[in-house]
Amino acid sequence: xxxxxxxxxxxxxxxxxxxxxxxTYSNSAFQYFMWYRQYxxxxxxxxxxxxxxxxxxxxxxxxxxxxxxxYISLFIRDSxxxxxxxxxxxxxxxxxxxGKLTFGQGTILTVHP
Amino acid sequence: xAGVSQxxxxxxxxxxxxxxxxxxxxSGHTALYWYRQSLGQGLEFLIYFQGNSAPDKSGLPSxxxxxxxxxxxxxxxxxxxxxxxxxAVYLCASSLIxxxxxxxxxxxxxxxxxx
Numbered sequence: 001x002x003x004x005x006x007x008x009x010x011x012x013x014x015x016x017x018x019x020x021x022x023x024t025y026s027n028s029a030f031q032y033f034m035w036y037r038q039y040x041x042x043x044x045x046x047x048x049x050x051x052x053x054x055x056x057x058x059x060x061x062x063x064x065x066x067x068x069x070x071y072i073s074l075f076i077r078d079s080x081x082x083x084x085x086x087x088x089x090x091x092x093x094x095x096x097x098x099g100k101l102t103f104g105q106g107t108i109l110t111v112h113p
Numbered sequence: 114x115a116g117v118s119q120x121x122x123x124x125x126x127x128x129x130x131x132x133x134x135x136x137x138x139x140s141g142h143t144a145l146y147w148y149r150q151s152l153g154q155g156l157e158f159l160i161y162f163q164g165n166s167a168p169d170k171s172g173l174p175s176x177x178x179x180x181x182x183x184x185x186x187x188x189x190x191x192x193x194x195x196x197x198x199x200x201a202v203y204l205c206a207s208s209l210i211x212x213x214x215x216x217x218x219x220x221x222x223x224x225x226x227x228x
Contacts, residue, residue: 042221043219044219046217088156099163100169100172101217102158103148103155105155106155106156
């Protein structure tokens with residue numbers, strides 16, 4: 001079992017829809033949680049970062065972490081065709097392992113006009 | 114520089130040959146990371162540098178893989194006696210300090226194909 005599990009999709013939604021992307025993790029030591037967006041043939045770019053449980057909002061993006069259920073979510077409001085990409089969740093335990101991120105498989109999202 | 118630069122962007126090599134992949138991190142970033150991305154495997158951690166030392170090299174898949182960083186800047190990932198299973202995109206990233214607090218900035222990767 002992978003430490004971070006993510007449904008690879010693909011997920012296809014119409015423009016303007018609310019998108020929900022989710023991951024589960026198994027390592028109780030994880031404290032830092034991130035979402036990355038990756039366009040084709042590009043490196044991942046950091047979208048959202050959260051520490052421990054809670055919500056964080058940035059424009060159309062909201063990240064949620066529920067440590068009690070080991071569940072990570074990313075919501076995209078008013079989705080746009082430019083949001084079409086692969087979305088990767090990632091976690092890190094900090095401390096002595098702060099140099100290593102554990103990624104989910106990535107979810108392929110297509111937003112069609 | 115403005116971003117993380119990786120070279121070459123594409124590399125095709127014959128099985129059994131050695132390859133060197135280069136990463137130029139963002140100027141001033143003390144931490145540097147190598148990851149591998151392949152179909153069905155997602156992003157796999159290979160090695161992490163803080164300055165010129167590598168506190169965590171636990172992800173290197175075999176002793177055919179090695180990496181070094183000089184001057185706290187450029188890093189080279191070397192794969193000896195390449196195998197077909199080494200075919201993947203090799204991504205380098207850098208960060209100011211602790212990744213857990215700031216996330217990484219990734220380069221666009223080197224797409225390695227072993228034939």
